[in-house]
Amino acid sequence: MIGIRMIIINRAEHADKFISPSTTPSDMTPSDMKHLMRTDNKGLLSFFDLENKGVAFNHSHIHWKLNRQLYTRAMKAITNSEKTCRMLNDLFNEMMAYWIYLKNPNDNSTIIDAVAWMVRFSNDFISAVVIGDRSFAIEAHYHKLKNHDMSKEMSDSEHVAECITNFVNDNQTIFMPKILRFFPVVRDRVKSLKHTCDFTYNILVEKIRKRRKVIEKTVNSSNFDSKQLGNDLMTYLIIANTPYETGSLKSVDPSLLRPMTDDEVRGPLFDSLLGSDTIANTLSFVLYYISRHPNVKEKLLEEIRTVFKDDMNRPATLDDLNKLRYCEAIIKETTRIRPTAGMISRVTSQPDEIAGYNWPSGVFFNMYVRGINNNPLYWKDPDKFMPERFYGSQNNQKYAFTMFGGGFRMCIGRNLAMLQMKLLLALLYRKVDIELVDMKASLNLRTSATTVCINLPMKVIHKNL
């Protein structure tokens, strides 16, 4: 990256040294926690108001710790819930209806840009479960494709989806040294990203204000019961440090023992929307690899038939989730070969010996996930797409496969992401077949801090219409 010295780690056995362990007691001080930060904060984090907000980019140890605890607690409650599965089924039915409206009149197929639809689906799903308030990205996308007029709510949803994609596609900009901000090419990227952030922040803050009012009304009602409060991240954040908080917080800095401001609540919600885009890109890669491997598709269909038996119309449930083992293996194998998060970064917080050398503090390390995931040292026939390799204990080397990072800063949304990806894959292949429009075309990729798919033309063939 321009202006930044970076040490690349391409051996799994060296990663453990700079990816902090996740077992340190929560009352340890920042200096006890080694290498917690992802960047040295000389970039534009404060310009984008990310420096002490949320989790993913948070550079303030005390704010990160508070957000991480609240976020983790909410994700546990949200992920293991049948309500979450129901939302997924409902959104799937909605997307399927739009694909049928868009069907070619001469046959049973619809041509889609799989990435665009996966982005909208994930956006709606993550908004519904994390914010507790659905957005209208799927519906808005359909109307956009049909050139229909849209309500403000709908065009806002479509614009948020575009903003999130824009942010994820160019997130390296926020790490650029401040001095480069005024350089001609960088200036335009910073401007575009600033618009992206401001627009999305405003939409989120508007929703937070509305929710505060609803919560106030609920808790002031004469027959108030805490179960009436929503089971979503936004509610958990709004009631944190108020008498209505249900769990306790560990070793939080005394200055943060107060209700969070709207902008503070907005932080983890913004992180979640970014996570929705990561799901969408991972799913797009999964669809691509399944189309390229008919034998894998056949095994997937077999698993779907076994799990759903004769009823291909019933909603998918949490119970199905645990049975979809091959589905999970396909997702992991896709990620091994083509990870969306191809690098995991940390900055040394104190002098340390890493990969056989002594380093001072402040050194920027990047674990080259894609290289390690595909290294023949750890993987037999790494170029072969073989989901079955994730069945046994083929590889015991820690960090030989990394999908969600590790240590204190491991992905908070990993279980929710897996839930969405597994159930959606099963629902999709139950109802339709999906093929690449051009089997010879390679993936159209863009790599920033993550690798994304720019577009993916696919043909959806509707079964039983």
Ligand code: HEM
């Ligand atoms: C397939 C989907 C996803 C993948 C592959 C993925 C991957 C990752 C990776 C590699 C990291 C960095 C971990 C590290 O530095 O050790 C991360 C962090 C994070 N992810 Fe995800 N993620 C996904 C979905 C999600 C979702 C759906 C959410 C939220 C709803 C989410 C929320 C976060 C947050 C908040 C962090 C920052 C954690 C911290 O800094 O403490 N992710 N993710």
